[in-house]
Amino acid sequence: MGDTQTPLLEVTALEKQFPGVRALHNVDLTLNRDEVLAVVGENGAGKSTLMKILAGVHTSDAGTIRIEGKETVIHSVRDAQAQGIALIHQELNLAGNLDIAANIFLGNEPHTAGFIDRGRIHAEAAGHLKRVGLNFPTDTLVADLTIGHQQLVEIAKALSVDARIIIMDEPTSSLSQTETENLFKVVHDLRSQGISIIYISHRLGEVMVLADRVVVLRDGENAGELADNQISHNAMVKLMVGRDLSQFYQRNATEPGSVVIEAENLRTPAHPRSGLSFSVREGEIVGVAGLVGAGRTELLQTLFGVTPAVGGTLKIDGKVIHPRTPLEAIQSGIVLAPEDRKQHGLILEMSVRENASLPRLRMDQKAGAIDFSAEIEVAAGMVEKMDIKTPGLEQVVQYLSGGNQQKMVLGKWLAMKPRLLLLDEPTRGIDVGSKQEIYRLMEELAAGGVAIMFVSSEMEEVLGMADRALVMHEGVITGELNRDQLSEEAVMQLATGNKAAA
């Protein structure tokens, strides 16, 4: 098929400007046939913007796109589809009111004169689902799926299109080990079928496994490229942040103090029949591992009062509590940095100052009046302590990069001096630099006597940061691993419901 010398896709001198932000400047990119090209870069480097331009969601301000050497204009998603480009978006873009099959074929329904061929849709969707390892009936409503499962549906959707270029923008951010490995298989399959893949991820380990070549972006510009044999963790990091980042995980466990939180037979509404028992002590960092849908998020949300417990007891510092709302949980010293930071973690349309001070307003008030000077102090202190990159306190949080947003989510709780800090996927979608800072913060807080529980789907993170790990499977804690018992195999055994191994 055609000339093998000309690249499949060639982008030159691309420019893109958003109100207040120059997202891309003079960016070049080439993609060869049968290639898995990884694109990495810090948060806000412009990766998603570049991909959205290729997928026709945005139009570029300047620059050319060549496909098989032919200059092409992509004005709309339809144009991109016609060129055989499919994009798995970083954010989920499913219609929750429709079923899985409808979502997979949304925009590409097989139809005659506008009438949808339902039989075909369901039959073909089942095949795609199988490929990504999702065992749900095709008429399940998407709203009933967890984020992780929804992400698998997104991937299935991209597969359903007859594409020659599939772009995956952080496809694994909500996936755990097993699903991720499954996805790797899919990627290899696709490549062997002659489909080229652009793969974006902040999990550099995945990039090393998958990529044939790595392109690095920094501040909306090309920062360098690594060929197959040059790809290494350090090389990528160096190009991304412009310096070396040594000693990634730096957990120095100290002797934990008294018990902060103790759950006995705690029952969450999602899994009302399985009682969960565990405890966390001062200065301890406990990881919660498990597959997607294991009930980890539910557990944290129950502790935080979002979905109140339906049974069992919960004690904080020996005192029994029943948090029914987040407010009650916060008053008992429990705080949560949620999994979905845009929906739950921040008020995107409000400023850094307003977000930073939101939980604290209550404490600094004078007869209900906001203490504006205290507010600015809190916000400024937080920006400095957390090293949040923002042009000012009045910047709207929406325009911060993902990493800085996550630091804001964490930061707003630190001023509250919590007893128990709950973190749900604290580094999801966050670049290596920010990741390291978040680990440093967890470390610092633990040293200050805070008890920390964090849910993570990233095995490395659990192994690197946890003093102790709880492993969950279908709503049940299948085992507990101390630091010296922690290993990938041990976690996987328990996560797949295999108790015997523990």
Added chain:
Amino acid sequence: MKKNILGILGLFIFIFGFTAVSNENFLSAYNLQNLVKWSSLYAIMGIGVAFVIITGGIDLSIGSVIGLVASLMALMVRSEWNPTVAVLVLIALSVGIGLVHGLLVTKMKLQPFVVTLCGLLFYRGISRWTTDNQSMGYGDTETLNSFFSGKMAIGSFGLPAPFFFLVVVAILAGIFLNRTIWGRYLLALGNNEEGARYSGIGTDRLKITAYVICSFLAGLSGLLFAYELDSVQPAQTGEFYELYAIAAAVLGGCSLRGGQGTILGVIIAAAVIRLLRNSINLLGISTHLEYAIIGMVILCGVAADEIIKRVMARRRTAQVTSAKK
């Protein structure tokens, strides 16, 4: 989806049964004909606004569009336009109005509530102004009269013309919404507009289509009401109807947040609203209490629906849990 209809259907059956038992004349052919006729008229408006509501929008201008179309039709009849041409022109006008609404909402990014609130005021003003606010009739256009408000006898029962319009509109709307790609796109964009756009769906065009359908059906209703009432009061005809149409759509299972709606539900809900009025009149309840009763019943209907949904959701959770064991 089917579950959404259960609550409202139950309400319909309850009021129907109650009135039938309480008043012997309720089941007379004449009364049922009237009930069918008015329910059909309300349902057509309700289906129109349901499309807009499914996109997450709203249309407050329906009543004024009805008034405008009815007023202009009377003016045209008076100026001896060819009736068919007049009807076509007015249908085109309605479509044009929907188009303008759609463009203002999608391209200018104005809020649907505001755009159509201005429409409500504007079209009403135009109706009054062009007609000098005179009530008018449709005297001599006999063919149109029987087309829009005639009856077809089936035994002793005369099926009114609006019913046939409703059947056609409902079937087309049902097919459009549930069987075609555009209907599916509409549902998708109502739930997640960005997501729909990223899937290559021309969301703006679809939204505009929804507004066009809504105004078109409002215009059609205008003609049907005009010939049904055989007279138009430019300042009053159609006033307040948007609220009834929206009530029918919402009671019939559309969520104002968008992405949800069934045609059948809207039809039953429209019938419930008309049935209530019929029932109030037949039971001889004080005319002053009418509004209070309608408001109360709608609220109870919606609340009951919500409770049913919650109970079902809880049951579903329980099932999922037990299935996993």
Added chain:
Amino acid sequence: MKKNILGILGLFIFIFGFTAVSNENFLSAYNLQNLVKWSSLYAIMGIGVAFVIITGGIDLSIGSVIGLVASLMALMVRSEWNPTVAVLVLIALSVGIGLVHGLLVTKMKLQPFVVTLCGLLFYRGISRWTTDNQSMGYGDTETLNSFFSGKMAIGSFGLPAPFFFLVVVAILAGIFLNRTIWGRYLLALGNNEEGARYSGIGTDRLKITAYVICSFLAGLSGLLFAYELDSVQPAQTGEFYELYAIAAAVLGGCSLRGGQGTILGVIIAAAVIRLLRNSINLLGISTHLEYAIIGMVILCGVAADEIIKRVMARRRTAQVTSAKK
């Protein structure tokens, strides 16, 4: 935030200037007094609904609450209640109504549009029923009369009582919204309810508060209108006012999506709507055109606002580019 007011302020100045130039009597003390009075009445309603709109909700029942309060006040006066007690009871009733709306919206999770639409019907029905739909007055309650609709002379200019109410309401509302933690919480929950909840904000309680404020101010408006007009028509008093109140709130910078709103903007917008009417009457424009003009002007105002916002955004882009060069 300040930018939101510019558009509407410009519109106000334009119409004001235009009318002042076209009609010499416009600037007479008498006319300005009346303008201030009506604007104040509309603004008080507008501020009320602004709170609900900021939470992302809506209140369609305002006009009916006004009608209900005015009707019941007349009934109580007639039955020789102590005037102060009557006022307190009615204020308590308004608060109660807001509480019920809030509870239905937050605890039952019903849609605000539906709840308050039912309220619109229900309270109107109750007004008609309790009063047997008779017009009534407030004859002999002189102290209340001067309290709610008296004038305070400042030179030749008599400042009407509603203006003082507005000043108090506006100052309190402004402080509440911009200076207290609850105001901040309200804005936060309007932008992202879940996010606010996860930040430890009691979102339900705040939303209920917003509905209570809205109904309370509607009730207060009811009393003000009652004593201003010295008469109540149970089926008519307050009808349609919710749409004007909402129009004022939206024109004044509130987004129906929630999370946005300024008190000053609402006041200016209410003044614009009243000014328009005053202008139409003074210029002797056909009353039939009144609605058409109001609808058109509101639409243009909102559209101009949107355009200004876009131009500003574009300018921001341009600045960044040149800064980077």
Added chain:
Amino acid sequence: SPKTSNEGSIAYVTNGIDPFWDLCAAGVHQAEAEFGVKCEIHMPTKGLADQKSILETLLAKGIKGIAVSPIDAENQTPFLNEAAKQTVLITHDADAPKSDRQLYIGTDNYKAGRALGQLIKAAIPDGGEVMIFVGRLEQLNARQRRQGVIDELLDRPHQTLGQVKFDEVAKVFKGDKYTVLDTRTDNFVMDTAKSNAEDAITKHPKLACMVGLFAYNPPRCLEAIKEAGKLGQIKVCGFDEQDDLLQAIKDGNAQGTISQQPWKYGYQSVRVLKALVDGDTSVIPDNRFIDVGYKIVTRENIDEFWAEKRKMAELGAQ
């Protein structure tokens, strides 16, 4: 200034927007031409608040004379007195007897109601069930008309306008021959007006006569009767002069109507205002009441009446 301006030195203010008022406008135009004045016509859209602010604006403008149809005369009196200090004030259609208005131009709606009662008696001489339909019962004229009808049918003694005692709404009144069943309101919603009529036919199979008190009510009753196949069987009597009703009278499907000849309100108002503004107080009768009377329209005088109405409607549309 805008093209549609009708700025004048005197003003004619109605109590709402209704075709009735456009016929009044015809009389206004007629008089404008005849007496060489310009008269503004204002129709408040939504009730009392609108009417008040219109009056205020007119006063602000320094208008020389106003003819107004007060919505709630009794309670508006203080305000009307204020207005009377600043301009020449008269009332039309509805009076505010306790106010300082110069005079009242109108009809006695109670008497008109009784006349309607007589029309009903003529329509169903053998008696039977009667039902009343009206837009809103809070309007004084509606109540007076209704009471006139009820009193006449029940052969009660005549009451004096201004002191009429009103019967409650949800009650059946049984006389020797006639029974007044119920009064249904529709709030000016046309489909409600029609379905109220339909439901009445359903509910009362023996209904003998339907009475519409507002202009649009009788035509709605006629349609309902026609569709029920009871044309001629159920009689119709009404108020005002909508074309459909006139046609029905002509065709013998309706007994008759009481017309207030609305154009006379407009004509007289302008005539009197013009004179008063010019300082001619001789137009004020001793009892300060100019009765424009009402016309009983039946099959006998329908053609002549309709011709006049047509002429007036055309004039009103100018």
